[in-house]
Amino acid sequence: MLGLLWAGAITAAVFLGLFFFRMFAPMNATSHVLEHLEDRRYQAAYDASCSAERATFTEREFEAAMRSLTRRHGAIDDTGVSSADLHGGSEATVRYWIRFEDSGRREYQTLVVKEDGDWRPCLLSENPHSG
Secondary structure (H helix, E strand, O other), rough: OOHHHHHHHHHHHHHHHHHHHHHHHHHHHHHHHHHHOOOOOHHHHHHHOOOOHHHHHHHHHHHHHHHHEEEEEEEEEEEEEEEEEEEOOOOOEEEEEEOOOOEEEEEEEEEEEEEEEEEEOOOOOOOOOOO
């Protein structure tokens, strides 16, 4: 009987671990891009963005959009990721925040897609799962 309890506990732990790993992967990818933005490494942020975004926006347009954001709200003081909702195995909605020098903390959400095994945020693109 004790063996069955241990087996059940181990199985539950494995499933929970897989669930949280799947949940945290899109959040980590978003956090990675936000760190690039905070450090003003726009090319690195662009390179880590989803392919649809890179097909829609040139690197120069992406950088211009990010610089416009900081002109409106001030320099980026800090960033963070709040939560994620998975939509199947290859899309997620990630909620994140940016604290700006002039306008404080602002909340956002983005679509994050899995491409060739890597999660990539689409910060400038419309999220079809937002509503």
